[in-house]
Amino acid sequence: MIEINGLAKTFRVENPKKLSEQEKADPRLKGRFFHSVENVSFSCDAGEVLGLLGPNGAGKTTTLRMLSTALKPSSGQILINGEDILANPVIARKKLGFLSGSTGLYGRLTGRENIAYFGRLHRMDPKRIAERIEELADLLDMQSFLDRRCENFSTGMKQKTAIARAVVHQPDAVILDEPTTGLDIMATQTVLDFIRRLKEQRIPVIFSTHHLDEVDELCDSVTVIDKGKTCFNGDLDSFKALSDGSMHQAFLTTLQRQKGAA
Numbered sequence: 001m002i003e004i005n006g007l008a009k010t011f012r013v014e015n016p017k018k019l020s021e022q023e024k025a026d027p028r029l030k031g032r033f034f035h036s037v038e039n040v041s042f043s044c045d046a047g048e049v050l051g052l053l054g055p056n057g058a059g060k061t062t063t064l065r066m067l068s069t070a071l072k073p074s075s076g077q078i079l080i081n082g083e084d085i086l087a088n089p090v091i092a093r094k095k096l097g098f099l100s101g102s103t104g105l106y107g108r109l110t111g112r113e114n115i116a117y118f119g120r121l122h123r124m125d126p127k128r129i130a131e132r133i134e135e136l137a138d139l140l141d142m143q144s145f146l147d148r149r150c151e152n153f154s155t156g157m158k159q160k161t162a163i164a165r166a167v168v169h170q171p172d173a174v175i176l177d178e179p180t181t182g183l184d185i186m187a188t189q190t191v192l193d194f195i196r197r198l199k200e201q202r203i204p205v206i207f208s209t210h211h212l213d214e215v216d217e218l219c220d221s222v223t224v225i226d227k228g229k230t231c232f233n234g235d236l237d238s239f240k241a242l243s244d245g246s247m248h249q250a251f252l253t254t255l256q257r258q259k260g261a262a
């Protein structure tokens with residue numbers, strides 16, 4: 001079970017001239033500080049897939065980076081199976097698998113070597129690493145390119161390699177930042193099937209996306225954030241019920257309600 005309570009992250013604006021027009025007009029900008037995430041809470045239980053939605057710049061990546069311990073929150077609490085991961089970031093990294101927006105693969109290494117390198121960082125036994133790579137390569141349909149250098153990989157090959165690398169150590173919970181962005185239909189389906197398999201194994205999965213059809217297909221629960229604040233938390237059916245079953249309209253409704261409340 002992953003629980004996030006009242007998470008917030010403020011960045012100091014080093015150079016206000018570099019802010020976009022949209023950011024300059026954003027209510028989260030207060031003087032020299034940008035309150036990227038102001039109050040985000042949600043929870044994801046074992047066997048559950050949670051879809052994290054929000055418009056561009058809402059704070060999804062910032063939230064997921066805090067959850068992965070890549071970024072230290074300004075305030076709030078993150079618990080994994082009751083354990084406070086902010087107090088114990090090293091343990092958290094063992095428990096979590098995190099796919100970030102930038103795959104950051106080593107171009108001169110093959111897919112297999114990239115995955116194995118992470119396995120070694122997690123102090124896995126070499127035999128187990130080799131077995132696990134075979135397992136993941138089958139699940140993610142990677143056998144045809146596993147032993148090629150990553151530098152010339154397509155977006156789909158890179159993303160599959162990055163996902164395999166993120167979960168090589170069999171984490172207790174998986175966090176994926178826009179896992180299907182830029183993928184073709186076949187690769188998207190492979191990634192969605194992979195998430196479905198994690199769910200069958202009762203591993204909680206949190207993923208951000210702009211594709212509402214994926215949320216409809218896969219998610220048990222939905223969290224919508226806008227301008228750094230949670231504006232919807234609930235199960236998929238109650239999300240769809242906001243608008244007679246239309247995912248797009250339900251999404252727009254949550255944003256409009258938030259605007260009305262502000």
Ligand SMILES: Nc1ncnc2c1ncn2[C@@H]1O[C@H](COP(=O)(O)OP(=O)(O)OP(=O)(O)O)[C@@H](O)[C@H]1O
Nearest residue numbers: 011023034036054055056057058059060061062063
């Ligand atoms: N290091 C930083 N310093 C200053 N502002 C930042 C920093 N990182 C993120 N932000 C700002 O915080 C806001 C939220 O960004 P974030 O990347 O979390 O949004 P997002 O919901 O993931 O957006 P998208 O859907 O476009 O990926 C943006 O306005 C962004 O410019």
